[in-house]
Amino acid sequence: MSTSLSGPEPATQAPGREPVRSGLPRTSRDARNHAPITATGLIVKVVLLGLVAGIAIWAAFPLVEAGMWIGLAILAVTTAGLFYLYLTRRHIPAKYLVPGTLFLIAFQVFPVLYTASTAFTNFGDGHRGSKDDAIVAIQTSSVKQVPGSTEYALSIATKGDPTTGPLVFLVTDPKTGEVSAGDAGGLRKLDAAEVTVSPTGKVTAANGYTILNFGQASGRSPEITNLVVPTPGGALRSNGLSRAYEGKAVRAYDAGCDCVKDSETGKTWTADEATGSFVAADGERLAQGWKVNVGVQNFSRVLTDPDISGPFFGTLVWNFAFAIGSTGLTFLLGMAIALALHSPRMKGTNLYRVLLILPYAMPSFAMLLVWRDMFNSDFGLVNSLFGLHVDWFGEAWSARSAVLLVQLWLGYPYMFLVATGALQAIPRELTEATSVDGASPWQSFKSVTLPLLLVALSPLLIASFAYNFNNINAIWLTTEGGPFAPDNPTNGATDLLITYTYRLAFGAQGAEFGMAATVSIFIFAIVATVSAISFSRTRRQEDVYS
Amino acid sequence: MTTYADAPVANRNATGKARSRWFAQVGWRHLVGVLAVAFSVFPILFVLSAALNPLGTLSSTELLPTGASVENFTNLFSRTAFVHWFLNSLLLAGVASFVSIFLSALAAYAFSRMRFVGRRVGLLTLLLIQMFPQFLAIVAIFLIFTTVTDLWPAIGFNTPWGLFLLYMGGALGANTWLMKGFFDTLPKELDESATMDGATHAQVFFRIMLPLVAPILAVTGLLAFIGSINEFIIANVFLTNTESKTLAVGMFGLVAGERNNNFGMFAAGTLLTAIPTVLVFQLLQRYIVSGLTAGAVKG
Numbered sequence: 001m002s003t004s005l006s007g008p009e010p011a012t013q014a015p016g017r018e019p020v021r022s023g024l025p026r027t028s029r030d031a032r033n034h035a036p037i038t039a040t041g042l043i044v045k046v047v048l049l050g051l052v053a054g055i056a057i058w059a060a061f062p063l064v065e066a067g068m069w070i071g072l073a074i075l076a077v078t079t080a081g082l083f084y085l086y087l088t089r090r091h092i093p094a095k096y097l098v099p100g101t102l103f104l105i106a107f108q109v110f111p112v113l114y115t116a117s118t119a120f121t122n123f124g125d126g127h128r129g130s131k132d133d134a135i136v137a138i139q140t141s142s143v144k145q146v147p148g149s150t151e152y153a154l155s156i157a158t159k160g161d162p163t164t165g166p167l168v169f170l171v172t173d174p175k176t177g178e179v180s181a182g183d184a185g186g187l188r189k190l191d192a193a194e195v196t197v198s199p200t201g202k203v204t205a206a207n208g209y210t211i212l213n214f215g216q217a218s219g220r221s222p223e224i225t226n227l228v229v230p231t232p233g234g235a236l237r238s239n240g241l242s243r244a245y246e247g248k249a250v251r252a253y254d255a256g257c258d259c260v261k262d263s264e265t266g267k268t269w270t271a272d273e274a275t276g277s278f279v280a281a282d283g284e285r286l287a288q289g290w291k292v293n294v295g296v297q298n299f300s301r302v303l304t305d306p307d308i309s310g311p312f313f314g315t316l317v318w319n320f321a322f323a324i325g326s327t328g329l330t331f332l333l334g335m336a337i338a339l340a341l342h343s344p345r346m347k348g349t350n351l352y353r354v355l356l357i358l359p360y361a362m363p364s365f366a367m368l369l370v371w372r373d374m375f376n377s378d379f380g381l382v383n384s385l386f387g388l389h390v391d392w393f394g395e396a397w398s399a400r401s402a403v404l405l406v407q408l409w410l411g412y413p414y415m416f417l418v419a420t421g422a423l424q425a426i427p428r429e430l431t432e433a434t435s436v437d438g439a440s441p442w443q444s445f446k447s448v449t450l451p452l453l454l455v456a457l458s459p460l461l462i463a464s465f466a467y468n469f470n471n472i473n474a475i476w477l478t479t480e481g482g483p484f485a486p487d488n489p490t491n492g493a494t495d496l497l498i499t500y501t502y503r504l505a506f507g508a509q510g511a512e513f514g515m516a517a518t519v520s521i522f523i524f525a526i527v528a529t530v531s532a533i534s535f536s537r538t539r540r541q542e543d544v545y546s
Numbered sequence: 547m548t549t550y551a552d553a554p555v556a557n558r559n560a561t562g563k564a565r566s567r568w569f570a571q572v573g574w575r576h577l578v579g580v581l582a583v584a585f586s587v588f589p590i591l592f593v594l595s596a597a598l599n600p601l602g603t604l605s606s607t608e609l610l611p612t613g614a615s616v617e618n619f620t621n622l623f624s625r626t627a628f629v630h631w632f633l634n635s636l637l638l639a640g641v642a643s644f645v646s647i648f649l650s651a652l653a654a655y656a657f658s659r660m661r662f663v664g665r666r667v668g669l670l671t672l673l674l675i676q677m678f679p680q681f682l683a684i685v686a687i688f689l690i691f692t693t694v695t696d697l698w699p700a701i702g703f704n705t706p707w708g709l710f711l712l713y714m715g716g717a718l719g720a721n722t723w724l725m726k727g728f729f730d731t732l733p734k735e736l737d738e739s740a741t742m743d744g745a746t747h748a749q750v751f752f753r754i755m756l757p758l759v760a761p762i763l764a765v766t767g768l769l770a771f772i773g774s775i776n777e778f779i780i781a782n783v784f785l786t787n788t789e790s791k792t793l794a795v796g797m798f799g800l801v802a803g804e805r806n807n808n809f810g811m812f813a814a815g816t817l818l819t820a821i822p823t824v825l826v827f828q829l830l831q832r833y834i835v836s837g838l839t840a841g842a843v844k845g
Contacts, residue, residue, distance in 0.1 A: 002759055011764070012831060021756075038746065038749070039738060041746070052614070053786045059698065062697040062698055063697065066696075066697060068697075092660065092747055093656040093660045093662040094650040096655055096656035096660075096751075097652070097653050097656050097668070099649055099652060099655045100649035100650060100652065100714075100717055100718040100722075101653075101718065103649070103711070103714040103715050103717060103718070104675065104715055104717075104718045104719070105688075106711075106715065107680075107711060107712050107714065107715025107716075108675055108678075108680060108715040108716060108719070109675060110686075111680070111683035111687045111690060111715075112683050112686075113677070114683065114686035114689075114690070115682065115683040115685065118686075138747055147755060191646070211670075221674075229663060243817065262788055276730070290779075295662070306611075307823065315563065336578075337579070337582045338576060340574070340575045340578040340579065341575060341578070343571075343572070343575060345571060346572060346575055346576075348576075348579075348580075352579040352582070354827075355583045355586060355587060356579075356583055356586050357586075357827065358586050358590055358824075359586050359590070359822040360823075360827075361772070361820050361824040361827055362593075362774065362816065362819075362820045363772075363776055363793065363794070363816060363819045363820060364591060364772075364776045365773055365776050365778050365797075365798065366794075366797060366812070366815070366816040366819060367589065367816070369798075369801060369812070370589060370592065370593055370813070371589065371603050373809065375594065376604070377606075379604060379605040381592055381607075381608075381609060384608075385609060393798050404814040409585070409586075409589065409622045413586065414769070417765065418765070421761065421762065421765060425731060456727060456728075456731070459723045459726075459727050460724055460727075463720075463723065463724070466676065470679040470682075472679075472681070472779060473776070473778060476779075477778075480648065488810050498682070504564075505684075505685065506683060513685050516682075517685075520678070520679075520682040523679075523682070524678045528674050531674075532670075532673075532674075
């Protein structure tokens, strides 16, 4: 980077900065007559700081109640810092930077760091919690009904909405008639006064619970089957919709050998701390593992595992093509039209402008779905309008062209808008001077208008590139990354790295958050490098033309 | 466009000459304008046609309207919580765009006009942070907001305020650079002379800089507004109650299952969603069209 960006420059060049560090004693305040305290400023300041204090107090109570002292300390320090910053007359740049920076740190930097830390773990399906969680999960899922286990009458209830609320088992002990409520957290007894039990032993009403009727319960039967209520001797599971049994765990953890033993088959799975799972001698792994640090293993897999690295680099190349194509095409078309309409002799430019930017006014998420349907091979508008029979999203190159066309339609009004704005900021005297000097329109455009446009719009083009590099909506709402080659279901022809990552994290094949975080760090590194290069070029350009 | 400008000039008679000169100087501009408008408008025409289509299916919709039925609109209001979605989106996008523009204008002013330790690092950091898409951290965000919902339900899941706070996290990165660029184009002499005349840094910012960049504030505000209306991925995680959804989440659900049959309703909703953005654009049109720093240069 050039040095013009950086560092403290003489205070004479910084109009917003008071000469606080000039070495004058505090009594010199009266001499600084160029920065008086105005009444309006004071009132605004008092009101805003009062608001900050109010919010801080409101936020403090739940923190105290929950005993989250670190959170409370952060809150107190932040509030005190804000008060100091806006009551002191120093640190003027910070007064302008801090409001946005606070949000940036809390809701952008912190989640990003959190994500980065998961890139070095195997966090994902089967590796979500601690080792103890995994052991509990293994034991409860191995519960089997054994001869002589107790059968309970079962009612299925919830505290929330009957179709979505978390499920609770209400069971009646056949011997004692006691009613208990159970969920994944365990079983606890209910007061007999609070429940109504039918003669068959089934609970028909309970204070605070909604009992699901048969239709509602059968609609959620997979959830009911999967609900396991841990009990001291094993666990409680449903058997149909009206009976439950208390079974015994077949598999148990033995701390002595740090392994899980199956009491029926005698097989043992030994804990492997490196991969965070229990592995048997024959290599079989239990599905429930725990989260461990795997170091740079995820990164080396992306670079060296041929199953991942090959498609990864293919996706990377298309990702660049997509981002450059989207940005370049929209900029060229937008600028060309802006130039065409930017003329003092032009009438009706307002009408053109209003109609032109309509794609921008339309909600893009909806228009992406509309475009997908327009490219539909059976009854889409594009095929029927031109009498074609192209399966647009079925072939790699037609899908790519279609996606780029959609991007062009969505993006060029924006480029048109900003190019028009930048063109209006260029003094007309400059272009007039070139034409007086005998330059052709093309020469004048090439040596005056374009460089000035680029100075104004470069940061915007870089931002547009970065945005399109990760434009998940553009792909996810149209092709969903497809078409997929038959031998490779994880990378489609129009997949961006981000949609590939999204599929890794939230796809049907199971969540791999650790791997997804790794790929997102690669994305970050790539975009950051490209942007840093173009950024430094922009600086140089600005030095030349300013 | 230069090919048009260099087109051979017909010289058979005076009228032809005048006409082709008109074409070379102005006419081709209209041709470009008309073609661009056609490209812009035809998918919207298709949406309009689908919204008015009495059958309400995708397969029966053509480019030009085949009927004029309001059935899709009445269905949209009676069968879905469209009104809730609409108001949620309007509130969220309105507040979020206004506040985020203000926050980034503050930061842009500091970066453009002041010199301080960490300025260069700050600018670079902003650029880098913005390269990391916020939604990629969605797992972390989800876990963070699970805690937030426990502590302060008013700013947790299923409220517009939680989403608002999250969007503010991206405010600085998104617009500061753009606005700094436009602050940089304002002559420094303006605020220097104001400072000499006794203005405080706050007065320079609110009375001189902000009015001068009002056009670009309007443009970026509009972009932020449209961006919030269209945000789908994060809102989809945050808003699960039918009545707390935004337009993007609600309408996506409308065509997620039955795309062909609900297409008419979906198109009707798309048109209604476009109304606030088109309105905002029309209101700000004056600022967008007027010269960015015209007054400043002459003053």
